[in-house]
Amino acid sequence: MNVPGDxxxxxxxxxxxxxxxxxxxxxxxxxxxxxxxxxxxxILYWSENLVLGFYTLVRMLVVAPLGGLGAGLFxxxxxxxxxxxxxxxxxxxxxxxxxxxxxxxxxPFLLVFxxxxxxxxxxxxxxxxxxxxxxFAALFVSHGVSFVVNFLLAGERRHLSVRxxxxxxxxRIVILHVAILGGAFAITLFGQPLLMLLLLVLLKLALDVQLxxxxxxxxxxx
Numbered sequence: 001m002n003v004p005g006d007x008x009x010x011x012x013x014x015x016x017x018x019x020x021x022x023x024x025x026x027x028x029x030x031x032x033x034x035x036x037x038x039x040x041x042x043i044l045y046w047s048e049n050l051v052l053g054f055y056t057l058v059r060m061l062v063v064a065p066l067g068g069l070g071a072g073l074f075x076x077x078x079x080x081x082x083x084x085x086x087x088x089x090x091x092x093x094x095x096x097x098x099x100x101x102x103x104x105x106x107x108p109f110l111l112v113f114x115x116x117x118x119x120x121x122x123x124x125x126x127x128x129x130x131x132x133x134x135x136f137a138a139l140f141v142s143h144g145v146s147f148v149v150n151f152l153l154a155g156e157r158r159h160l161s162v163r164x165x166x167x168x169x170x171x172r173i174v175i176l177h178v179a180i181l182g183g184a185f186a187i188t189l190f191g192q193p194l195l196m197l198l199l200l201v202l203l204k205l206a207l208d209v210q211l212x213x214x215x216x217x218x219x220x221x222x
Contacts, residue, residue, distance in 0.1 A: 012149045013216065020212055023142040024205040026135045031197045038187045039094045040129050041200055044136065045180050046090050047124065049083045051140050052169050055147050059165050063157055071162050079169065081113035086177070087120035094127060150216055172211055179207055 027044060030036035057075060060068040107115040150156050183200045190196070 012154050013213075016146045016149050016216070017209065017212065019142045019145040020208060021205065023135075023138045024201070024208055026138055027201045028198065030129070030131060030135065031194065031201065034129060034131055036129060036197070038184050038197060038200065039127065040132060041197065042090055042094070042180060042184050043124050043128055044132060044139075045176070045204060046083075046087050047136050048139050049086070049169070049173055050121075051136075051143050052172070053079050053083065054140075055143050056165055056169050058147065059151055059157070059160070060162050062151070063160060063165065064162050068162050071166060075166050077110050077113055080117045082170070082173075084113060084117035084120050086173070087124065088116065090181075091120060091123045091127065146212075156216070168215070175211065176204065176207055180204055 027036065027041055030040060030044075053075075056079070057072050060072050060075065062068075064071070180200070180203070183203055187196045187200060
């Protein structure tokens with residue numbers, strides 16, 4: 001016999017998963033209708049790291065409003081620098097030489113990581129097609145749905161520490177982007193036929209679904 005908690009768990013999982021799948025299918029429209037190339041796809045998938053970092057920081061502050069401040073500052077510096085270097089590699093890969101992500105004088109001390117991130121984001125916006133912003137906004141909404149449905153309403157916040165939350169995004173980034181960049185290299189090497197671009201989108205969707213389900217199942221078992 002199903003208990004109300006089990007029924008709710010099933011519903012919230014379906015809502016969160018459906019949101020994730022729909023948003024990950026948006027790049028299909030970009031490829032089919034807007035002539036997106038592999039560069040547009042990789043830039044979009046990199047930008048999702050920024051959304052993930054934002055919601056990770058919010059989760060940390062929800063779990064520990066005071067204690068999460070120091071950890072949140074460290075996370076912003078470390079994760080921001082991580083995303084900046086990752087994005088710089090992608091942008092250089094796409095446009096080649098001549099990139100200067102630093103505008104003006106270097107920012108003091110560790111703030112140089114934020115300066116690098118701002119420079120990379122500026123280059124990404126210059127490279128991205130116009131409709132890319134709608135796909136980015138959809139990613140932000142999708143992660144927001146997961147935050148509300150899973151983290152707040154389903155009470156996942158009661159089973160996670162600040163340290164666990166801070167470490168979570170890195171594994172996802174490594175797994176997803178090793179696969180995505182590998183696919184992008186293959187497409188660049190062998191050309192960019194429509195089928196290859198669609199396969200890259202489906203690869204990302206499959207990995208995203210698998211990582212999403214594994215993460216929330218582990219928390220549910222806890």
